[in-house]
Structures are given as C-alpha cells and as structure tokens.
Amino acid sequence: MPDGTEAPPWSWDLRGSSAPALVQVRRWASRTLTEVDDVHLGDVLMVVTELVTNAYDHGQGPLEVRMDYRRTPCLVHIEVDDSCPDHPVVAAPGHTTPGGRGMLIVEKLAVGWGVRDRPGTGGKTVWADVACDGPEAQPDAQT
Template sequence: MLSTGQLDDNPRPAVLDLDRQVSGLAAVRRWTRDALCGVTADELEDIVLVVNELVSNAFDHGSAPRQMRVHRSMEPCFVRVEIDDGSAEVPTLGTSRLDGDRGRGMLLVNRLAKDWGVTPRSDGKTVWAEITCEPPCRIAAWPPSG
C-alpha cells in the first residue's frame, strides 16, 4: 500500500503512489492525516490544505508518474511535503487572487508554508513545501493503528 518510515528525524519518508493508490483528493487528505497523527489539529489543517493544493496541481497540470512523500523533522520541528510529477512546467504565483475562482492554490501554499520550491528532475519535477510545527513536535507511533 505505502512505503513508510517513522515520521520523525528518520530520513525515510512516508510515501504514497498518487497514480496507483489514490481514488481522489479525499483519500490523499485522509492518508496525510493518518501519517501525521502526532501534529496539532491547527498545524494539521494547514498541512492538509498545502497537500491538497500541491496534489491538485500535479493532477491538473502535471502528468504521470506522480508520487507524494511526507517527512517530519524534530529539530527544528517542521513537515516537508514533496509531490513528484512528470511535467517540467513550474508552478508560479502569477496574478492569482485569493478571492478568485481559480489559480489561488500556490498563493495559499505561499502563505501557509515556511518555504516552498521546485526541484527539476530528468523525468519532471518535485514541488515541495515545508510547514513549521510548534515545538515540541510530538511523535506518534508508526504506522498508525486502526
């Protein structure tokens, strides 16, 4: 189903294959909440919103193969989300407005993330975002039970 590592300072992230394992954005949001069950509710909602926007962009503007990775660091406490897709097209903030109908996803990512960027790859790109957590960053048991 998914490749996992403990979401603390372990260098192995939790991994989700977006092309084979996901039936929609609701499943991605649920997976993210399960993977980050030790993060506070407010922080989790910000992270889930960033994930939702980045994954939406990967499906709207990218191409297969698509994969998502989530890393959690304890010192300093932050969560890093990485979305791979097969397109070289780089997302931009552009002229989007928060009150517009479309095109505000990267504005939201820019506001919620401590930092974000794009790493080119030979087969596309990785769009990543880092969201700060309030210390102490609690560690939940991995994998989540239930």
C-alpha cells in the same frame, strides 16, 4: 522518537489516480502525521491538497506524494512528483477566475517551497515545508 530526529519519509504512489483521490491523500496525511497538532495539521493538509491538485490540473497527474516529519524544530516536508517540466507560479488571481489560488495558498502557509527538476524524466518535484511549532501549537498556550 527522540527530539531532533526525523521520522522515515512516507510515500504514496498516485500514478493512474484521479482527483477524487484527494480525499484519500488527506486521510493518509492525517493518519500518518500523528504527532502534529490539529492547529498545524490543517495547514499541512491544505498544502498537500494544493500541491497534489496542482499536479492533477497542470502536471499531467501526480506520480507520487511524499512527506517526512522533523520534531525539533517541528517541520513537515511535502513533495509531489509529476511528469510535466513546467514550474508552478504564484499568480494574483482575478475576481472572475475560478482557479489560480493554489500556489498562493502554499506560499502563505509554507515557510518555504520550491521546485526540483527530475533529470531524465521530463518531470519535476514540487516541495513545501510547513512549520508545526510555536505557542499556538500548545492547547494551553497563553496569548
């Protein structure tokens, strides 16, 4: 793939799945994103896990997860569809609350994220962009 071009988007239908599918989602993302270095792949895996988990916990289950990759500048775009119209929020979790950190993690690791309503479905798409370039992407980078 020449610089500046995008790979075709990859998608996985998650209808009817349950939370244990998160392991398969992470494996799928790792196998699919072969051109993303390990430093940034960890961020991508964390973001995709949080978006899919959020759909399980708050969105009546995920319907589909999609990713695409752009080499220059290096960027992974992640989208998760669900059936719930409620938009996720970034909240400051308390010390005694077990959850509530997912979208905070997404906000910290992604260069951008947002929500698109899916007219006629009653659901939404939550998306995030994770950068995968910079000096830390090179194993022999000088600091």
